Amino acid sequence: MEADIKFGCLRLANRVISAPMSGISDKAFRLLAEEAGCGLTFTEMISVNALAYDSERTKMMFDLTGEQGPTGIQIFGSDPERMAAAAGIIQAAGASIIDINMGCPAPKVVRNNEGCALMTNLSLAGRIIEAVVKAVDIPVSVKMRKGWDEESVNAVELAKMAEAVGASMVTVHGRTRGQFYSGKADWRIIGMVKQAVGIPVVGNGDVFRPGDAREMIRQTGCDAVMIGRGALGNPWLFQRTVCFLESGTDNLPPSFEDKIKMAIRHLKMVVKLKGEYKAVREMRKHIAWYIKGLKDSSRIRQVVNETETTEGLVEVLQEYRNTLHDG
Secondary structure, eight states, X not given: OOOOEEETTEEESSSEEEOOOXXXXXXXXXXHHHHTTOSBEEOOOEEHHHHHTTOHHHHHHTOOTTOOSOEEEEEEOSOHHHHHHHHHHHHHTTOSEEEEEEOOOOHHHHTTTOGGGGGGOHHHHHXXXXXXXXXXXXXXEEEEEEESSTTOBOHHHHHHHHHHTTOSEEEEEEEEGGGTTOSOOOTHHHHHHHHHOSSOEEEESOOOSHHHHHHHHHHHOOSEEEEOGGGTTOTHHHHHHHHHHHHSOOOOOOOHHHHHHHXXXXXXXXXXXXXXXXXXXXXXXXXXXXXXXXXTHHHHHHHHHTOXXXXXXXXXXXXXXXXXXXX
């Protein structure tokens, strides 16, 4: 499956995209995804209201220094003028593409008529997309779900509207807001959107193995695949999927040695970017994902959650690696 994916003026090297994940897709995660060969990475979602306050924490979220790209920045909000103003800031920051979040199911987001709540107000959604498109010269994409619930499945309608007002790409997660991340993603809706629009469509949901990506493309005809939760503690999935889609061969999954080594490397990257205190606490969940499924991992997770320093975490992981060798 050779890739020739173009979103407006942006051309991708392959069909594999790293999803924007809140609390996950920071610079360290993006750099690892980029190193693993992702055709496009995304930041975690950024509130346009927070952007207006010009806080250091928010600016750090879309600092693309040192990234080779292409890198997209995802924004969310419910006011067309604020979204347009934020898009200008994002373009100036060096984003390759701006993504509008219309799929986040979190209660704190949807209660403000943001994220997936916009799928219940297509008139407002259309005005937001159009305002952002007019505000920038780079491509604009929209990430959506199947619909709010099974009684209001309207991804096709939103995608057609997005195309009509100038969006260059849509990403469809095959779950409703009511499902959150439970159950099985409905890939049929991705195929329905692909048949309904002329712009590129990215499929999202339940890609945990390289074969899942190929099957999604086969079933839906989507132009690219966005990988989210499958890459948690598993950045190798990006490279394996790129290779599998291009050549039909799958590299061997990582060994426990690889996982421990990467967990330590990831930790040190986050420490350098955010300082020890914050990094240690943020990396606890990542370490749990890296070691998931390994022998005695539940006990190690508990130790990791009680460890307060970088040196301590490295020591715990190295000792754990030794026990796995001995086992």
